[in-house]
Amino acid sequence: MTQELIDRIVKMTGKPAHPMLRRGMIFAHRDIEVMLKRKEEGKPFFLYTGRGASSGSLHLGHLVPFILTKYLQDAFDVPLIIQMTDDEKYLWKDLKVDETKKMTKENIKDIISVGFDPKKTFIFTNFDYMCPPFYENVVKVWKCVTTNQSRAIFGFTNEDSMGKAAFPAIESAPCFSSSFPHIFGKRVDIPCLVPCAIDQDPYFRMTRDVAPRLKYPKPSLIFSTFLPALQGAQTKMNASEPLSCIFINDTPKQIKNKINREAFSGGQPTVEEHRQKGGNCDVDISFQFLKFFLDDDDQLEQIQQDYTSGKMLTGELKQLAIAEVQRVIGEIAERRKQVTDATVEEFTKIRPLAYKY
């Protein structure tokens, strides 16, 4: 992701770049220029992203690609399609269908709380939406990829279920506008931009290989890095280790305690040593959180200088990170209170989106 591209996005959208984009957390893309060119020419595209459900509340790491997606929706003013892969969860986990559906519904509420525009956002679950035009695209992708290729891309073994081997096409098919006739009518030529975490790249590399053979446009991609776990910058937040994560439903006090107690520090063992040698922002989780979410570049640079020089202590840095994470989670939690089953219905209903093409 070059500075030139970021400047071009800022210029064409008239919106400031998201901190994650300015600071290298949105670090790579595939053919994003194709979408920028379309936007400049007044041609449509759409955003497509997704999520498998997890039990309990989403954590801040889960939200990173959705925060990026919301920024892109606001900046480019395009329709957004979100796939909830409840079928995938059912196939991979020891869960019943009803359990995955229930989890998925709660996850949808968390995702909606990131602030998506209901007039421009269609959220669907595979178990509910698998239907003629979407299924047709699934079958088309199935036909283009051999089991060998799929295994090479995704690492299946013959001991894995048939479903795991079949699934990649189901994540791939929503890249094609013909999967959504209620949104795109009969148009099959509208491409998508997929904001996602880097681990999803294999699905979309496969899709990009397949698209030309189906006479569909290739999806473009924009990748976010993982938000580090509280315990250190080399790991990612993992919901199965609750102390590694900050959840949407954590209270301000829980956020404060987690960061104070768990957030790995780049500071020195003693105040004296810290004043003398300074802290290491690269490994400090509180600083990493500020880097993801604090909008003010000047303030962030000042913090970096002060912490590196030893002028700022770990406790002070943690206070700043706590305030910022409380703000981010607080805004989402506030919206979350308003999200009901009816809101889910509003986002998941088969309907046209407010979209000119």
Added chain:
Amino acid sequence: MTQELIDRIVKMTGKPAHPMLRRGMIFAHRDIEVMLKRKEEGKPFFLYTGRGASSGSLHLGHLVPFILTKYLQDAFDVPLIIQMTDDEKYLWKDLKVDETKKMTKENIKDIISVGFDPKKTFIFTNFDYMCPPFYENVVKVWKCVTTNQSRAIFGFTNEDSMGKAAFPAIESAPCFSSSFPHIFGKRVDIPCLVPCAIDQDPYFRMTRDVAPRLKYPKPSLIFSTFLPALQGAQTKMNASEPLSCIFINDTPKQIKNKINREAFSGGQPTVEEHRQKGGNCDVDISFQFLKFFLDDDDQLEQIQQDYTSGKMLTGELKQLAIAEVQRVIGEIAERRKQVTDATVEEFTKIRPLAYKY
């Protein structure tokens, strides 16, 4: 298929057994007693069969399982579900989706012409019907079978497409009544009897393995043999060799010419030799056709005696076979003339069937 079972079916249905059932062409079953017991106890079951589409008209060999199915529908007075695997054809053949859909529609018209009751028959195509409850059952089957098991059953290789590896579950899922809420409501416990040609057994053996794990009843099966090709009893009619087949849209004259010219004869090279040695009914295709379709047991026995003894000549036997095949095809062809797109609509519409449970 024992005589005892056949007698039981005749007694409970009050309908004479179909010639194919009386004469060993319906030669095997799996757990058909379960369905007979349900019928005796007034408990519901349904019939499920299917077909992949082929180009052009169906031939008499294609019709054998459907003729069996119609007999079973009439005898047991139960709902019938027919799956058209247009997706399978697309995956296996060098065809476009639209081509498979068009072929499928024509095949549906041929199948309807066998004489199914529209009030009790639901025909669906996978491309059109893949939908939430059906898809859910597909995914459930996917989860229960490993790629290894699927390969062992169906003989896939890793060079085959992902779709071929995924497909078996799609043929399996209609065995479960919850795939059809418009017919069975919320009932998940209604089992099916699958009339099919013996080559489909692997799909249903897999389904019978999987069903208990999903807490669904196992399907029962009843198998028909293949109708021999005109050229001989060791081969089956094959649409890609038109001279091996008699098609629904063959005229009476074409039927006459095909049987006269192509039907393998069990007779002797000369009349003298035939009178002396007699003919061989076991390899004589004209006789085989009579065995499949001629209802009158006494007449068939007389023919067999006369041909075996040499009293009846090949030409005479062929005349009888021509008349019988012209009658069978003629009845279907007559109905076929009345079948329009609206008839297809009637059979494929999502609707309840006339069915008490």
